[in-house]
Amino acid sequence: MLTDSRSLTALKTRLLAVVLIGATLPGCALGYLTQAAQGQWRLMRARRPIEQVIADPAASPDLKARLRVVQDARDFAVSDLGLPDNRSYRSYSDLKRPYVVWNVVATPEFSVQPQRWCFPFTGCLSYRGYFRESDARRMAAALAARGNDVMVGGVTAYSTLGHFADPVLNTMLRYGDLGLVSTIFHELAHQLIYVRGDSEFNESFAVSVEQEGLRRWLAARGRSVELQDYLARHQSEQLIVDVFADARRQLATLYASTPAPPIDEQRERKHAILSATGEQVLAVERQFKVRSGYDQWISDGLNNAHLASVGTYFDCVPGFQRLLAANGGSLPAFYAAVRKMRGDAAARRALCANAGNDAAITAPGAAPSATSAPVTSAPATAAPGP
Numbered sequence: 001m002l003t004d005s006r007s008l009t010a011l012k013t014r015l016l017a018v019v020l021i022g023a024t025l026p027g028c029a030l031g032y033l034t035q036a037a038q039g040q041w042r043l044m045r046a047r048r049p050i051e052q053v054i055a056d057p058a059a060s061p062d063l064k065a066r067l068r069v070v071q072d073a074r075d076f077a078v079s080d081l082g083l084p085d086n087r088s089y090r091s092y093s094d095l096k097r098p099y100v101v102w103n104v105v106a107t108p109e110f111s112v113q114p115q116r117w118c119f120p121f122t123g124c125l126s127y128r129g130y131f132r133e134s135d136a137r138r139m140a141a142a143l144a145a146r147g148n149d150v151m152v153g154g155v156t157a158y159s160t161l162g163h164f165a166d167p168v169l170n171t172m173l174r175y176g177d178l179g180l181v182s183t184i185f186h187e188l189a190h191q192l193i194y195v196r197g198d199s200e201f202n203e204s205f206a207v208s209v210e211q212e213g214l215r216r217w218l219a220a221r222g223r224s225v226e227l228q229d230y231l232a233r234h235q236s237e238q239l240i241v242d243v244f245a246d247a248r249r250q251l252a253t254l255y256a257s258t259p260a261p262p263i264d265e266q267r268e269r270k271h272a273i274l275s276a277t278g279e280q281v282l283a284v285e286r287q288f289k290v291r292s293g294y295d296q297w298i299s300d301g302l303n304n305a306h307l308a309s310v311g312t313y314f315d316c317v318p319g320f321q322r323l324l325a326a327n328g329g330s331l332p333a334f335y336a337a338v339r340k341m342r343g344d345a346a347a348r349r350a351l352c353a354n355a356g357n358d359a360a361i362t363a364p365g366a367a368p369s370a371t372s373a374p375v376t377s378a379p380a381t382a383a384p385g386p
Helices: 005-022 027-045 050-055 061-079 133-145 170-174 177-192 199-220 224-255 263-288 295-300 304-314 317-326 331-340 345-352
Strands: 091-093 101-107 117-119 123-125 128-130 149-155
Touching: 027 128, 050 061, 050 091, 061 177, 061 199, 101 133, 101 304, 128 133, 133 149, 149 304, 170 177, 177 199, 199 224, 199 304, 199 317, 199 345, 224 263, 224 304, 263 295, 317 331, 317 345
Parallel strands: none
Antiparallel strands: 101 128, 101 149, 117 123
């Protein structure tokens, strides 16, 4: 473990500062920050340097092989992608559980706009994360009791935006090499550029970096067959994202109808749109012979919160892809262009204007709607997401 007393003392001091800042907030918010600080403390305290784990005779050969992939991807992130060169993802923590946090997403019954929670450091986020699944489900039940559509999704990784040396987690190893490598690129992208209070911009930027980074990593490693498979799968995933985006547009139009239809009629039409959406997603899966990870959502019954969650990660990605192409594929130039938008909300909204959003989906003064993708692949932003 990383047991250097100075490091642990500094960690305690910084986490205590989070709680003290939260002391000016309502009691429920303070309680939330306290669980977040405690969860982060336990995660960081369990770290071991990756080199130490690889050298450990007791560590499994599979774990060592996966961590060597991490080392390779981590070095590539610095040398070829221009991502931060720091202590993040140079250590490993085994949390003995399948997910690091569980995110709660909520929307009103007749809205595709997710509820947002605002806290120190991260700004306002469109999800709220908990280190214990029971806490997340308790929060979701309370929100549902007030008439909201809700979802709870397990998350394999999140970024503290460089405030701490984030470790690789056992939860990140549950998928193949491509999922592991792309997660590292995604989370490092958050450390590179982050806009307080704009979950959609942040997540879509990180997704665009992870996709481009993974493509370059596979090409550089001569893994051409995997690259072709990845590109084919990406095509099917984009079709599914488009299906969800179209459903959000239909629902936004329904909810904005003037005069508003009777409640029972709205519910019936909402159910019809969501049912058709699920069938379309499954049809794409059958056509491409893939499993998207959305099956459980469809089986449980899609709702506004599910659709909103997809948008956070993907709504603005086409805009970022166009921006990268406009800069000749140069990542340094691309990053510079993105940084110019950090303080310009209008420019950020314009980036997404033709990426599957419309005025009905975008709230005044906010970036396009949504939050957390399917539990099989969705990394969270910033701490465990207030």
